[in-house]
Amino acid sequence: MKKRSGLLIGLVCALALGIPYLAGWLGLLEYQGLDLLFKARGSRPVNPSIIVVEIDDRAINDFGRWPWPRGYHSEFLDIIGRYKPKAVVFDILFTEPDAEHPEEDKKLAAEAKKLGNVFFGSFFDLEPGKAAVNKGLIGRKETLPLKELVQNGEGYGFVNTQVEPDGKIRKLPLYITYGGKAYPSIALTAAAYYLGVDPSKIRSGSDDKYFMWINYPGDFNKFKRVSFSDIPRAANQIEAGEKPDIDLNIFKDKLVLIGLTATGTEDYWSTSVSTMYPGIGIHTSSINTILQKDFIKKVSGPGIFLILLLLGAAFGITIPKRAPFEGLGFFLIVATGITASAILLFKFFNIWMDYSTMLLLCIIAYPATTLNQFIITRFEKGLIEKELQIASRIQQSILPQSLPQLEGIELGVKCVPAKHVGGDFYDFINLIYDFVRLKENRLGIVIGDVSGKGVPAALFMAKAMADFRGISHDHNEPDDALSAINDKLVEEGISGMFVTLQYLIYKPKERKIKYSNGGHNPLIWVKSTGDVVALTQSVGSPVGIIPGSEFTADEFAVSPGDVFVMYTDGISEARDKNKKEFGEKRILDTSLTNRSLSAQGLADKLVEETEKFSQGMPQHDDMTVIVLKLK
Numbered sequence: 261m262k263k264r265s266g267l268l269i270g271l272v273c274a275l276a277l278g279i280p281y282l283a284g285w286l287g288l289l290e291y292q293g294l295d296l297l298f299k300a301r302g303s304r305p306v307n308p309s310i311i312v313v314e315i316d317d318r319a320i321n322d323f324g325r326w327p328w329p330r331g332y333h334s335e336f337l338d339i340i341g342r343y344k345p346k347a348v349v350f351d352i353l354f355t356e357p358d359a360e361h362p363e364e365d366k367k368l369a370a371e372a373k374k375l376g377n378v379f380f381g382s383f384f385d386l387e388p389g390k391a392a393v394n395k396g397l398i399g400r401k402e403t404l405p406l407k408e409l410v411q412n413g414e415g416y417g418f419v420n421t422q423v424e425p426d427g428k429i430r431k432l433p434l435y436i437t438y439g440g441k442a443y444p445s446i447a448l449t450a451a452a453y454y455l456g457v458d459p460s461k462i463r464s465g466s467d468d469k470y471f472m473w474i475n476y477p478g479d480f481n482k483f484k485r486v487s488f489s490d491i492p493r494a495a496n497q498i499e500a501g502e503k504p505d506i507d508l509n510i511f512k513d514k515l516v517l518i519g520l521t522a523t524g525t526e527d528y529w530s531t532s533v534s535t536m537y538p539g540i541g542i543h544t545s546s547i548n549t550i551l552q553k554d555f556i557k558k559v560s561g562p563g564i565f566l567i568l569l570l571l572g573a574a575f576g577i578t579i580p581k582r583a584p585f586e587g588l589g590f591f592l593i594v595a596t597g598i599t600a601s602a603i604l605l606f607k608f609f610n611i612w613m614d615y616s617t618m619l620l621l622c623i624i625a626y627p628a629t630t631l632n633q634f635i636i637t638r639f640e641k642g643l644i645e646k647e648l649q650i651a652s653r654i655q656q657s658i659l660p661q662s663l664p665q666l667e668g669i670e671l672g673v674k675c676v677p678a679k680h681v682g683g684d685f686y687d688f689i690n691l692i693y694d695f696v697r698l699k700e701n702r703l704g705i706v707i708g709d710v711s712g713k714g715v716p717a718a719l720f721m722a723k724a725m726a727d728f729r730g731i732s733h734d735h736n737e738p739d740d741a742l743s744a745i746n747d748k749l750v751e752e753g754i755s756g757m758f759v760t761l762q763y764l765i766y767k768p769k770e771r772k773i774k775y776s777n778g779g780h781n782p783l784i785w786v787k788s789t790g791d792v793v794a795l796t797q798s799v800g801s802p803v804g805i806i807p808g809s810e811f812t813a814d815e816f817a818v819s820p821g822d823v824f825v826m827y828t829d830g831i832s833e834a835r836d837k838n839k840k841e842f843g844e845k846r847i848l849d850t851s852l853t854n855r856s857l858s859a860q861g862l863a864d865k866l867v868e869e870t871e872k873f874s875q876g877m878p879q880h881d882d883m884t885v886i887v888l889k890l891k
Contacts, residue, residue, distance in 0.1 A: 269632045270576025271569065273625040278568040281617050282561050288426055293616030295428075295532040297606045303478030307551040309346070309454070311514045312485045312544055314521040319488040326525065330354070330364035336488070336518070337371035337378065339495045343511040349379045349450045349547075351419060351519035351540045354405050365406055373412035379450050380405040381419040384436050384443075396470040397422075399438030414453065417446030421529070421542055422471060428530045429537075431471040432546045434464060447546035454515045454551065464555055473556035475549040475610065476533045480521075480541040483548075484510075488518070515551075517544055556606075559613045568621055575625040580633045587633075591626040595619055666703055668768055668820075672859030672887040674867045678830070678879050701768055704732055707826045707886055708761045709780065711802070720757050724749060724804075728761075738763040738776035739813035742803060746778070746811075749804030758804040762826055766818075766888065773824070774815035778803040781827055782844070784851050788821030792852040794844055823862065824888040825851050830881035831866060834874040842873050859889040 280286055313336075315326070323332060333350070340348065358365050372378035384399035397420075405416050418436055421429050435442040444452075444459045452459040464472045477483075486506060494504035519540025520527045527539035549555060574594070579587045602615035663671045706728060710721040728745050735741040741763055749759070762780040766773050775783055775795075779802030782794040798812040827847065834842040847866065854865045863885045870883060 265632055265636060266580040266629050267573060267576035269629050270572035270574070270579075270625050272572075273575075273621060273628050274568045274572025277617055277621050277624070278565045281568070281614070282565055286614075286617050286620075288424070289616045289620070290614045291424060291426065291428070291430060293602075293614065294430065294612060297603060297612065298476060298532045300603045301607045303482055304475065304554060305552070306477045306482050306484075307548050308484070309514050309551065310483060310544060310548055311511060311516050312483050312540060313340075313488055313491065313516060313518045314485055314538075314540065315488045315519065316521045317523050320522045322489045326520070326522065329361060330358050330368045331361065333518075334364065334368040334371045336491055337368070337375060339491055339508070340511055340516065341371065341375045343508050344513065345375075345377070345511045345516045346513045347377045347379065347414070347450055347454050347515045348375060349446060349515070349517045349543075350381055351446070351517055351543050353381050353383060353403075353419070354409055355383070355403050357406060366408060369406070369408035369412040372409060372414075376414060377453070378413045379446060379453070380409050380413050380416045381446050382416050382443075384418050384420055384438060386420070386436070396433045396435040396437060396442070399436045399443070402438050402443075415449050417444050417449035419446055419539075419543065421539070423529070428532065429474070429542055430532055431473045432542070434459075434470045434472050445546070447543045448550065450515060450517075451547045451550040454547075462550060464550060472546065472549065473558065473612070474531075474542065474545050475552075475554045475556050476531060476537075476545045477548060477554075478533060480534070480538060480544075483541070483544055486510075515547065517547070519543070554610060557609075557611050559611065564614045564617065567618065571618060571621055572625055575622070575629050579626065579629040584630070587626070587630055591622060595622045598622070664703060666701065666768070668891050669703065669766065670859040670889040670891060672861065672863035672889070673885070674860075674863040675884045676830075676867055676871075676879070676882065678882045703766045703768075704738075705764045705766070705826065705886060705888065706732070706761060707780065707828065707884065708759045708803075709828045710759045711757055716754070716757065720754065720759070723752075724759050727752075732763075736765075737813055738765050738774055739811040742776050742778045742800065742811040743809065746803045746809050747807060750807045758802045760802045764824070764826065764888070770817075771819070772815055772817050774813050776800070776811045776813040778811055781829060781832060784825035784827070784847060786823040786825070786851050786855045788819045790852070792848050794848060818890055820890050822890045823851065823855050823859075825862070825866070826886040826888075827866070828882065828884045830879075830883035831870050831885060833881060834870045834879070834883070835877055836874055837876055842870050846873070859887040862889070863887045 277286070320326060333352075337348065354365075354368070372380075382405060383403040384397075385401040385403070387398040387400045404410055405413070410416060420433060420436065422431050422433050423429055432445060432447060434445055434448050436445075437443075448459050448462065448464070452462055455462070490506050491508070494506050494508050497504040498508070517540055519538065521538045521540060528536050529539060529542060531537040531542065571594070575591075578590055582590060598615050598618045602613045605611040605613055663673060708721075708724065708728075710717045710724065724745070727748050728741070731744045731748065732741050735744055742761060745761070758779075760780040761778040762775065762783060763778075764773060764775040764783065777783070777795075777799045779800065782796045782799070784792065784794055786792045795814065798814050800811040801809050803809075825847070832842055832844055832847060836842075846869070850866055850869050851862065854862050857865060866885045866887075867883055871879075
C-alpha cells in the first residue's frame with residue numbers, strides 16, 4: 261500500500277510541476293537557475309580578435325558631452341583604418357542627419373566606404389506579443405542608419421535586445437521579420453562577415469524562435485578594451501615622433517566594436533553575470549559566443565518533463581522503503597546530484613539543464629511522500645492497535661476473572677499492563693498468573709513471565725497457561741508440575757522463547773506451603789513475627805529451554821498472619837530518572853511496612869510505590885503482584 265500510494269504521490273507531484281513547466285509558467289524560475297549556473301561556472305575564454313573601443317568617462321571628459329559631432333567618428337575611422345582592422349562595428353545609432361553639419365555625415369560615409377568593412381546599427385519597433393514562425397520577432401517599423409551610411413557601409417544590423425520579464429537580458433534575437441523578410445542582428449552580421457560566411461550558415465544553437473542564448477564569458481572586463489580617447493592621442497604621438505601610449509597595431513585584423521560605457525548613459529542593462537552591463541558588452545558577448553562557437557544548448561522541455569516523471573517515481577518508490585533519516589539522506593543526495601550535474605554540464609559542455617524545477621520537485625515530493633508514508637503508517641498502526649486491544653481482552657479473559665474464596669486465606673492481585681512507548685504497539689511483555697484448585701482444598705498459585713515481546717509472546721503465554729492448567733491437575737507436587745510443563749514446552753514450543761514460573765501450593769490442613777521456582781523472582785515471606793525474607797533457594801532454570809530439566813521444591817510450615825508476595829520483574833526492574841532500579845530491598849521494605857493492609861491493599865500499595873518511584877519514566881514492563889495472606 262505504501263509503495264503504490266507513494267508512487268502515485270510522486271507522479272502527481274511531478275505532473276503538478278511538469279505541466280506548468282511545459283506551459284512556460286516556470287520560466288523565470290529557470291532563468292534564476294541559469295544565472296546561478298553562470299556564477300558557479302566562472303569565467304570563459306574570450307576571442308582575442310575582439311577589441312572594444314569604449315566611449316567612457318575619460319572620452320566624454322576629453323571630447324565633451326554626448327552626442328558628439330559625426331566628425332569625431334569619421335576621424336576615428338580614418339585613424340583606425342590605417343591599421344587594417346578586419347571589421348568595425350558601431351553600436352551607435354546614426355539615424356538622423358546632423359542638421360548643423362551635414363558635411364560630417366558625408367565625411368563619415370566616405371570614411372566607411374574607404375575602409376569597406378564598417379557596419380552600422382539599425383532599430384526596429386516591434387509588434388507587441390507577436391513572433392514570426394522560425395524567424396524571431398516581427399518588426400512594426402524599421403529605423404535605418406542614414407541613407408549615405410547604408411550605401412557606403414559594408415552592412416547594417418539591428419541592435420534590439422530581448423529583455424525578460426525580470427528585467428535581465430539573457431538571449432539575443434538573431435532575426436527580426438519585417439515586410440516578409442528576415443533581417444539579422446548586428447552581432448550576427450558582424451560575426452558572419454568576420455568568419456567569411458553567410459549569416460544563415462551559422463549554426464548558433466538558437467531556439468525555435470531564433471533567439472540565441474548569450475554565453476557571457478564573465479564580467480565586461482574580460483574583453484580587450486581601449487578608450488576612445490587613446491586612439492587620437494596615440495595617432496598624434498606617432499605623428500610627433502613620440503612613443504604612443506598604445507600600439508595601434510593591435511587593431512590589425514581585429515573585429516572592433518565602438519559603443520558607450522560612460523557613467524550616466526542609458527545603455528546599461530541587467531544580465532546573468534552583472535546588474536550593470538553595458539549594451540556594447542551584450543553585443544560583444546554575443547559576437548564572442550558565435551566566434552568561439554560557445555553556444556548554450558538547452559535540454560528540451562519534453563526531456564526535462566521525462567526527468568521530472570522519473571524523479572517523482574524515484575521519490576515515490578524509495579521514500580516508503582526508507583527510515584526517516586534514510587529518506588532525508590536520499591533527498592539530499594538527489595538534490596546535490598542534480599545541482600552538481602547541472603553545474604558540470606554547463607561548465608564543460610555548455611548544456612543548460614532546467615535544474616531549478618527538478619530541485620523544486622525534490623522539495624515538494626520528499627515531504628509529500630514522507631507525509632503519505634506517515635499517514636499510512638499511522639493508519640496501519642491504528643489497525644494493529646485495535647487488533648492488539650482485542651487480543652489483550654482475549655488474553656485477559658484467560659486469567660482468572662475472580663479470586664478464590666477459601667477459609668483461612670486472603671488473596672489480592674494487581675496487574676498493570678505496560679503502556680505502548682513511542683507508539684510502538686509491539687513493545688509489551690505478557691505476564692501470566694493463575695490459581696489452581698487442587699484436591700483436599702489445596703490452593704495452587706502460579707505466576708509467570710514470558711520472554712520476548714509482542715504477539716509471539718502473547719500467543720506463547722496463552723499456550724503456556726493452557727498447558728499448565730492441564731498439567732497441574734495431574735501433579736500434586738510443584739516441582740513435578742514444573743518438570744512436566746518444561747518438557748512439554750521444549751517439545752512443542754518455539755526456539756528462543758521460554759517462561760519463568762513460580763508455583764506455590766498451600767496446604768490448609770497441614771498449615772504448610774510448598775513451592776518450586778523455575779527462573780522466576782524470589783518469593784517474599786513476611787512472617788507474623790515481623791521478619792521478612794526473600795526465598796532464593798531452589799531456583800531452577802527457566803521453563804521451556806533445556807529438555808529434561810529437574811526442579812526442586814521447598815516446604816515449610818506457616819502461621820496465621822504470614823504474608824507471601826509473588827511478583828514479576830516489572831516491579832523489581834522499574835527505573836527512576838537516574839536509571840536506578842526499584843529493587844528487591846524496596847519490595848521487602850514495602851511488604852513489611854504495609855503487612856497490616858489487606859491482601860488487595862498490599863498488592864495495590866506495591867504497585868503504587870513502584871509507580872511513584874519511576875514517576876516521569878515510561879513503564880517498560882508489565883507489573884503483576886499476587887499477595888497471599890494467612891488468617
